[in-house]
Amino acid sequence: MSDRILGILFLGLSIWYGYTAGSYEASFGDPLGPSAFPQIISVPAALVSLGLIFRPDPDPAWSRGTVLLRQVAALVLFVAYALTLVPLGFVLSTFLAVSLFAKLMGAPWVKAGVAGLILSPALFVLFDVLLGLPLPLAPSL
């Protein structure tokens, strides 16, 4: 079933992809222009998705329950870390990210906090001071 859904989505995508390509204008001296290559790709893409629709593999075991919750939480954490890296500064945002990620992976609160306390200043020194990668240090509020 999963394969069929993917096949249908991808079939739609390849049709849109090939159709949109037609709107890109060709220029002089370039016989193919910017639209031909995408149009060429869209053909095998559509064929392969038809193949998936008609000959799907058995479904994979999608995660559910706690595992799924943790994965979603991890994703939220990744996005939050990306968005807070500059405004909160490296040390604070990394401390939060490491501690929460370790906690998500099953560490007890105290150990997770310690991991954050050690890793975040250590990595700051390693990357910013020793390796010269400029990192936002302080919260820029």
Place this chain on the structure above:
Amino acid sequence: MDTLAFLAQGFAVAMTPTNLLLALFGCIAGTMIGSLPGLGPVNGVAILIPLAFTLGLDPTSALILLSAVYYGAMYGGRISSIILNIPGDEPAIMTTLDGYPMAKKGKAAEALAISGVASFIGATVATLGLTLFAPLLAKAAIYFGPADYFALYVLAFATIGGVSGMNPMKTLLAACIGLMLATVGLDPSTGTARYTGGSYDLYDGFDPIVAIVGLFAISEMLMLFEGNLGATAIPSVGRVVPRMKDILFSLGATLRGSAVGFIAGILPGAGASLGAVMSYSVEKRVSDKNKTFGTGDPRGVAAPEAGNNAASGAALIPMLTLGVPGSGTTAVMLAMLISFNVQPGPLLFQNQPDIVWGLIASLYIANIVLLVLNIPFIGLFTRLLMLPQWVLMPFVLIVSFLGVFAISNSVHGLLVMIAFGVLGYVLRKMEISLIPVVLGVLLGGDMEDNLRRALSISGGDPWILVHSPISIGLYIATAALLVIAFVFAERSTPAPGTSHNVK
């Protein structure tokens, strides 16, 4: 002789203190990453690429570091295969077939010693082959025109991963996804913005490195939640001492495995994963007189390990000479070279011999370091298997984020990386190989460029694509390999539980 002079020059490059240190560090880090269950060489190299950028290395040193990691991860991959029956990547599956039964019989130390020596011999054969054949192929590659390169890309996309027993349709799907992603951004020859949805952030397209770190490192962290997060109890291994008797018994298997693996590895695209599989099946056909294969036969450990390492070394040959990688990991290394503005291909050997020969020389050094690391010090690495995931993974998380931040210098890059992580996770769950996606993002631009250049030369006449004997030969090879792939997939259904971690 030319080659020897170049090699001497290469050793001069490789023997500088920085490069020696990087090779040593790469060997240790690679073996560590390879030995962690589920983490294979592709992930290892993908995770360490950001480090190469943040360290501010020059291309030669970065390539030396990553190749040492690559070789190290190939060595380390056998540890979790043998002790825990969990292969780190696809080729390592073959090592579990006889390695794990040996460990269950209490012969884990012997299995590790034999496979360590086999890895060494395989990798040495590959490095020797690389020294001898790469310059020859580079000379031949000068005669490749745009149409021939286009044919070569078709071959690589059609065959990568295709012969490995995964659903070939899904491999083609992955290639299409990669090629589609590659067309996002400004078209280099006309400046038309394609598929950007009006967003200026997408005008540069997707940086292959950002895509790779997302596809492999981020998706790996999501995958980990589905496995065992705690510490794993492992049997004690004791001292690993290779005994002459064992080595001699499996020497034939090792040498045959090395030869088969090397030949498989040179194929652009299909290469490295095929090496271990073919070495094992050849060895089984040659030596399995008493039906001992699969029950813990040392030759069944030696052959695929030798083949595996020989193939991964050989996979560097098409990457360096043609710019078309022979395995997933070499695809990742190619991405790194391109972002350093180093274009692999025949001209690399003429214009930047330091990079090529420095790399080859450091592979000889790395190999010896790895033999030392993997025989007497193997106890240290097996103990790593007992660490809970939360100790290592936050480190991987931060290094990935910092590396991508250093490359893209923007939050947009980080978000793109996370999006690729989700894509990678979904594809891996559905058993769709990530390698063709990477290859597509990486080579799609060049593939289109060569196609357009060929047609410009001919004034739009498509017959130029099949005009030269080189391109005709490549298309015939493509067709043959595709037929083999589909026949192979029809006949063999992968055993349940062995393929979910395969990339």
